[in-house]
Amino acid sequence: MSAQETEDVTFRDTISIVNKEGGRKWIYPKSPNGRFTIARTIVSTLLVGFLFAMPFIKVKGHPYFLLNILERKFIIFGTVFVPQDFYLFGLIMITLFVSLFLVTAVFGRIFCGWVCPQTIFLEMVFRKIEYIIEGDYLRQIALANSEWNLSKTLKKGLKYLIFFIVSFLIANIFLAWIIGIDNLWKIINEPVSQHLTGFISILAFTGIFYFVFAWFREQACILVCPYGRLQSVLLDKNSVVIAYDYIRGEPRGKLKNKKNENLGDCIDCKLCVNVCPTGIDIRNGTQLECVNCTACIDACDSIMDKVSRPRGLIRYDSMEGIATKTGFKITPRVIGYSSVLAVLLILVTYLFVSRKDFDVNILRTPGMLFQNQPDNKVSNMYNLKVSNKTFDEVPLDFKLQGVEGEIKIIEHEVNLKPLEIHEGTLLISLPKEKIKLTNTPLKIEVYSDGKLTDVISTSFLGPQN
Ligand code: SF4
Ligand code: SF4
Numbered sequence: 001m002s003a004q005e006t007e008d009v010t011f012r013d014t015i016s017i018v019n020k021e022g023g024r025k026w027i028y029p030k031s032p033n034g035r036f037t038i039a040r041t042i043v044s045t046l047l048v049g050f051l052f053a054m055p056f057i058k059v060k061g062h063p064y065f066l067l068n069i070l071e072r073k074f075i076i077f078g079t080v081f082v083p084q085d086f087y088l089f090g091l092i093m094i095t096l097f098v099s100l101f102l103v104t105a106v107f108g109r110i111f112c113g114w115v116c117p118q119t120i121f122l123e124m125v126f127r128k129i130e131y132i133i134e135g136d137y138l139r140q141i142a143l144a145n146s147e148w149n150l151s152k153t154l155k156k157g158l159k160y161l162i163f164f165i166v167s168f169l170i171a172n173i174f175l176a177w178i179i180g181i182d183n184l185w186k187i188i189n190e191p192v193s194q195h196l197t198g199f200i201s202i203l204a205f206t207g208i209f210y211f212v213f214a215w216f217r218e219q220a221c222i223l224v225c226p227y228g229r230l231q232s233v234l235l236d237k238n239s240v241v242i243a244y245d246y247i248r249g250e251p252r253g254k255l256k257n258k259k260n261e262n263l264g265d266c267i268d269c270k271l272c273v274n275v276c277p278t279g280i281d282i283r284n285g286t287q288l289e290c291v292n293c294t295a296c297i298d299a300c301d302s303i304m305d306k307v308s309r310p311r312g313l314i315r316y317d318s319m320e321g322i323a324t325k326t327g328f329k330i331t332p333r334v335i336g337y338s339s340v341l342a343v344l345l346i347l348v349t350y351l352f353v354s355r356k357d358f359d360v361n362i363l364r365t366p367g368m369l370f371q372n373q374p375d376n377k378v379s380n381m382y383n384l385k386v387s388n389k390t391f392d393e394v395p396l397d398f399k400l401q402g403v404e405g406e407i408k409i410i411e412h413e414v415n416l417k418p419l420e421i422h423e424g425t426l427l428i429s430l431p432k433e434k435i436k437l438t439n440t441p442l443k444i445e446v447y448s449d450g451k452l453t454d455v456i457s458t459s460f461l462g463p464q465n
């Protein structure tokens with residue numbers, strides 16, 4: 001049992017972001033520095049670069065990525081997903097969630113620290129702007145507590161102006177992911193009156209991002225994010241989290257007492273608390289507020305270097321690993337998540353590979369029986385629905401398989417335009433003498449550019465012989 005569990009447990013009665021009066025406690029974290037901060041800065045730069053660059057990337061004049069939730073049209077790595085692919089898209093989403101559960105069971109909240117846009121923008125963009133303009137945490141606290149004067153007004157004004165501009169840029173890119181960069185250019189370049197909805201969307205997104213990053217901040221992770229709330233059920237004592245080695249660190253004590261007492265490695269400098277953007281003390285154990293930002297690892301490592309102790313008093317480790325000094329264990333939970341994930345991946349791969357570039361649906365027109373034709377033929381009417389999931393034109397032709405007869409496309413030929421959904425009618429006629437059953441099974445071959453691409457099963461109603 002850890003020292004903090006047996007001694008001071010008052011931390012359980014408070015929330016790091018709420019003061020004694022019940023109001024908001026503004027967090028002023030010290031600027032982090034160290035190998036994990038450098039690594040996270042590189043990863044964040046790549047991810048922000050990806051976010052900003054992708055809407056501009058096109059293949060054959062079409063976006064490489066598009067998440068148009070309004071029209072339910074998604075393009076991922078250049079592949080189009082239309083509403084007919086919803087089952088596949090849903091399955092991919094479930095696979096992503098199971099992957100996230102597995103990663104969380106193994107590595108804890110690593111997603112939050114390294115990948116989540118909220119943490120990346122807050123810690124790597126907005127907080128860095130704040131450090132540049134207002135200085136490190138002690139200067140920020142001093143500025144916040146000082147009287148309003150010209151210098152404070154200029155600093156705060158400049159900071160919030162830049163925050164607004166960055167929020168505006170993020171809002172534009174966010175919209176470009178949804179409606180595409182071409183439509184965004186139109187909103188920017190054409191009169192506002194022609195794109196009122198788009199213009200209002202940009203302003204609304206700007207307002208939301210500004211509110212979240214300038215004011216709401218860590219509360220999004222602690223109070224709102226559903227993934228954060230799920231940590232208590234996703235983690236167990238074998239999950240690798242950012243953890244304080246209480247066995248090595250306790251009993252903690254100031255450096256000046258180290259020679260006299262049998263103290264642990266923690267010199268109680270509180271640097272790990274000062275750098276924490278959610279204001280917690282990781283020495284109290286794993287907490288829901290921890291977003292795995294790694295700042296406390298870097299802070300503590302710098303102290304361990306100074307006092308000539310090994311690094312890693314705070315490190316990536318599991319509670320079990322710290323207690324028993326054993327390595328990572330594969331638990332039944334990890335095996336369970338991995339098995340489900342493997343099945344889902346196989347299923348998604350199969351559906352993806354077998355997915356056709358266009359869907360063809362042929363159904364006998366409801367409520368219609370057969371029609372007798374003058375040349376001793378019998379006909380049935382069919383409803384045709386075809387959706388083209390590509391950016392190419394797709395000409396389609398239909399033939400009966402293994403039966404003498406003819407297919408007539410009513411209205412005009414089926415020549416699908418890019419992403420077009422075509423609805424039409426087919427008339428199938430068979431010679432009367434060939435019809436042996438009142439309900440004859442029928443197979444229709446679908447050809448595109450002379451190539452057989454699909455075979456549709458349906459039935460043909462005929463007179464009783
Ligand atoms: S406890 Fe450490 S890793 Fe967790 S949020 Fe605070 S500084 Fe980041
Ligand atoms: S930074 Fe390390 S040494 Fe300092 S208080 Fe935190 S755990 Fe202890």
